[in-house]
Structures are given as C-alpha cells and as structure tokens.
Amino acid sequence: MMTKLCFSMASALVFSFFSSSLAAHAGHEHDADVAELEVTNVQVREFLPASSSSVGYLTIINHSGTPATLTKATLEGLERVEIHEHSHVNGMMKMQQVESVTIKAHESVSFQPGGYHLMVFDPQEPLKVGQERKLTLYFNDGNRLFTNAQVVSLEAQAAQSKPSKHHAHH
Numbered sequence: 001m002m003t004k005l006c007f008s009m010a011s012a013l014v015f016s017f018f019s020s021s022l023a024a025h026a027g028h029e030h031d032a033d034v035a036e037l038e039v040t041n042v043q044v045r046e047f048l049p050a051s052s053s054s055v056g057y058l059t060i061i062n063h064s065g066t067p068a069t070l071t072k073a074t075l076e077g078l079e080r081v082e083i084h085e086h087s088h089v090n091g092m093m094k095m096q097q098v099e100s101v102t103i104k105a106h107e108s109v110s111f112q113p114g115g116y117h118l119m120v121f122d123p124q125e126p127l128k129v130g131q132e133r134k135l136t137l138y139f140n141d142g143n144r145l146f147t148n149a150q151v152v153s154l155e156a157q158a159a160q161s162k163p164s165k166h167h168a169h170h
C-alpha cells in the first residue's frame with residue numbers, strides 16, 4: 001500500500017515535468033509513438049578570428065502526426081550550444097536565446113540567417129572547414145537525434161544562405 005502510494009507520487013512528479021509531451025500524446029494508443037524526424041543541411045561555421053561564438057544552421061522536418069519540441073542541442077567538442085532566434089523589435093533585429101523550438105506535425109523548421117540558429121561557444125579545439133562534428137538534438141519527449149554537422153567557412157555559408165524567395169535546390 002505504502003509502496004504503491006510512493007510510486008504513484010513519483011510518477012506524478014515525472015509526468016508533470018513532461019506534461020507538454022504527455023498532452024501531445026493524449027489519445028494515442030500506439031505504444032511506440034516516436035516522432036519521425038529528419039534533419040538536413042546541418043552546418044556550423046568555423047569561428048572567426050577573436051570571436052567567442054559561432055553559428056549553426058539546419059532544417060528539422062517532422063514527418064509524424066505529433067508535434068516535436070527541440071529543447072537542447074550539443075555539438076561534439078564544444079562546451080556550450082544555445083538555441084537562439086532573431087526577432088524584430090521596434091524595427092531592430094534582436095537576437096535572443098529560446099527554451100525550445102516546436103516543429104508542428106507534418107511541418108519543418110529551418111534554422112537560418114535571420115531566424116532560428118544554434119549559437120556555439122567554447123570549442124575544445126578549433127573547428128576546421130571540412131570537418132564533421134556530431135550534433136545531438138534533444139526533444140522534450142526524451143527522444144534524441146544524432147546527426148553530423150559539416151564545418152563550413154563564412155564564405156561558403158554566405159553563398160548558400162543568400163536571401164531568396166525561391167527554393168534554389170536542384
């Protein structure tokens with residue numbers, strides 16, 4: 001009796017912590033309802049001289065019928081990664097850290113100049129153009145996604161991310 005009570009209290013604590021993900025799954029009966037996520041165009045820019053941070057971009061595609069919420073990212077060999085967004089405040093472009101980014105069901109979110117981006121700090125060794133570094137994405141339902149980030153130069157990144165209203169693929 002006592003054991004059961006303790007167990008349910010512990011469960012309640014855990015569940016309240018993950019309440020948003022629980023709510024998202026409410027009504028689903030499948031036991032393995034893992035979000036089907038795809039990550040593409042993962043790149044991180046080399047650090048510029050005398051700069052303490054650099055920036056990473058990627059696209060997360062959510063193929064599932066359940067929203068996915070990214071809460072954290074880590075990059076191999078970097079002490080710290082933050083999720084940032086750019087926003088316009090009173091006509092000024094402002095950058096701020098965000099707690100999470102939600103990718104709605106059957107939609108995608110691109111981390112790109114002027115929008116969401118990963119801010120990376122404190123490399124243990126310099127990032128070199130052409131390297132690949134393991135990127136881990138953490139989601140609020142406990143899922144993790146592993147991928148490789150390509151280290152690119154500022155020039156390559158600028159060339160790729162020229163503002164364009166059209167898709168320049170193919």
Ligand SMILES: [Cu+2]
Pocket residue numbers: 084085095096117118119
């Ligand atoms: Cu930033």
